[in-house]
Amino acid sequence: MNPLMKFLGITATLVLLAIIPIYALNEASFQSAIMTDMETESIVAAADLFAENCVVCHGAAGEGIGTIPALDSEALRTMPEEDLHKLISRGVDNTQMAAWNVDESGIFTYQQISDLVTMILTVDWSFVEARVMTLGLMPPQVVTLEITDEMLATIGSLEGGETLAAGIMVYAENCAACHAANGGGTTIAPALNTDALRAQPTEDLLAKINNGISGTLMASWKDTLSVEQIDAVIAFLQRWPEVESSGVEFPEIVVPEFESSPELVAAGDKLFHIACKSCHGVDGYGTAMAPSLNNPTFLADTPDAAIYQIIYGGVPDTLMPTWGVRLSDEEIRSLVAFIRSLETSTTPILQP
Ligand code: HEC
Ligand code: HEC
Ligand code: HEC
Structure with a gap:
């Protein structure tokens, strides 16, 4: 082989060697750019879903409110993706953690739950908190309804007070997180302390609480609560103003208003x-x-x-x-x- 050819051969090899890794590198970073983009899209979509649906219980930065667990946790970040998907899809029986998948009578598609899972596994929660703030969906400070012995005594002295006292307990434990401690509603559930609700026939309220309202977060309660407990909570909802005017104080909840101009x-x-x-x-x-x-x-x-x-x-x-x-x-x-x-x-x- 003449020296020139040999030289060219070596050069060609060198050039090829030089090109291959650059190409491979680009391919890899291109792939990871796509992945990152998809991940970013999932997280941005999920942050909005989280702001509208989860913040009232889990807090704007996923820090947890009251006894409700934090989502900004190492235990969740190391949980297998599939298990986390199942947990959010199916909810946790007999707790306020509802089933969110449409197939479980929730409101989210499989993809939306996957986005939430991606977010929980990877997000910097300060991003989520900032998004929640931008949307004006910071949770009210008070979500729990503390029932004191004094409150129970006051309610007990009303006519049929025993039932009302049982009803407010059921409400505080099972309904307040979604419908708010003062019955004024939250971003995820309507107000229940309203004249419109009290104007509904008892049978209608009973049917909604017994069977739930399909395609919404309002679950069926008939397997969780006893017949007496459901009757009691209905009596409480119907006589809320009377309970209030007897001197029982419900927490003030300041719901931030949106800016207008x-x-x-x-x-x-x-x-x-x-x-x-x-x-x-x-x-x-x-x-x-x-x-x-x-x-x-x-x-x-x-x-x-x-x-x-x-x-x-x-x-x-x-x-x-x-x-x-x-x-x-x-x-x-x-x-x-x-x-x-x-x-x-x-x-x-x-x-x-
Ligand atoms: C009405 C209150 C409420 C809302 C709204 C709510 N959760 Fe929960 N969530 C809970 C409670 C209570 C638990 C704990 C259940 C238990 O005792 O295991 C929980 C548990 C969880 C867990 C498991 C935490 C752990 O450490 O085991 C995840 C994940 C979760 N929720 C995600 C979500 C997501 C995502 C949303 C919004 C789509 C949401 N939750 C909305 C009340 C709520
Ligand atoms: C996980 C959140 C959640 C919890 C917990 C919850 N609800 Fe609801 N509830 C909802 C939502 C959301 C709706 C509205 C459904 C719709 O869009 O029609 C609703 C609707 C209702 C309605 C019908 C309101 C109307 O105007 O007709 C009643 C009554 C009601 N809930 C009672 C209760 C009672 C009583 C409890 C506790 C035993 C409870 N809810 C617990 C989310 C919840
Ligand atoms: C194709 C018909 C249709 C269009 C278009 C439509 N809506 Fe509605 N909207 C409805 C119906 C039907 C309801 C009642 C749903 C129910 O039964 O709860 C409703 C309910 C509402 C409610 C709740 C009212 C209540 O009393 O609970 C609001 C707020 C609302 N729409 C706003 C809007 C806005 C804003 C737009 C335009 C961006 C819009 N809608 C466009 C059909 C429509």
Whole structure:
């Protein structure tokens, strides 16, 4: 072989050797970039789900509230992915940890639960906390309802007081985490201390508590609570104002309101007329397809964060679409500001 050819051969080999690792390296970092991107997407999606659905119990930074465990924990970070997926999908029987998978009558798809799992295994929780703050979904400070002997004595002295006392105990232990210690509702469940609820026939309340409301977090309680306990909690819900005026104090819960401004209301007004008017009517007066939104009872009972959540997540099994996939955070906030501004308008004319 002549020296030049030999030289070229060596050079070619060297060049090839030089190229292969660079190529391989790029391939690897390309792969890991894709992985990181997918992981980031999962975490960003999961942080929003967490903010809207888990914060009330597990805290904005996953630190746990009261007796409810932290999710920012080494034990969970080292748990096999599959086990964590199952836990969130199926919930924990006889605790407030509901089953979240749609197949278990929860509200999340398999993919959404996978995103939550990825988040719990890898996230820096200060990111989640910042996101929760941006969404205005910081949990109220008080989630537990402490029942003192004094409270029980006061309630006991009312007519049928024994049943009421049993009812408030059931409520504190099983319902307060979702429906709030003062019955005012949280981002994940509606208020129960309302005239609208008390206007419902006892059989309806019984059916909802016994059977749960499928496709929502409201589980069936008939295998967890006794017949007497369910009757007692219904009696308590129906006589809540009486219990309150007898001197029993429920914790004050300050639900943060969203920021509003004339510009935000105007933006919401515009969007409402494009996306919502066809069902909810001009200025939220309602149509035969959907309820009025300028309804004073609804507005008084529903905090901003809860209105946000209804718009973001839609109402399963009804015509109310899931807007979270189509509208930005800013757009949904503008709608909340607009709907809130209807509070000052006249009474609704249509209520299907
Ligand atoms: C109404 C309150 C409540 C809500 C809302 C809630 N959890 Fe829980 N969660 C609990 C309780 C209580 C436990 C402990 C159950 C037990 O005793 O094992 C728990 C346990 C867990 C655990 C296991 C923790 C451990 O260390 O074993 C995980 C993971 C978890 N929850 C994730 C979630 C996620 C994700 C969400 C939101 C989609 C959520 N939870 C919403 C109350 C709640
Ligand atoms: C894990 C959260 C969670 C817990 C715990 C929970 N609920 Fe609910 N509950 C909900 C949600 C969410 C709804 C709304 C379902 C829907 O969208 O219709 C609801 C709805 C209801 C309703 C119907 C409200 C209405 O306006 O018709 C009643 C009554 C009720 N819950 C009672 C209870 C009682 C009593 C307990 C305790 C024994 C309890 N809930 C515990 C989440 C919860
Ligand atoms: C295709 C019809 C339809 C469209 C479009 C629609 N909604 Fe709804 N919406 C409904 C129905 C039906 C309900 C009642 C669901 C139920 O039974 O709880 C509802 C309920 C609501 C509620 C809760 C009202 C209550 O009393 O509980 C709010 C808030 C709401 N919609 C806001 C909006 C906003 C904002 C838009 C536009 C971005 C919108 N909706 C677009 C059909 C619609």
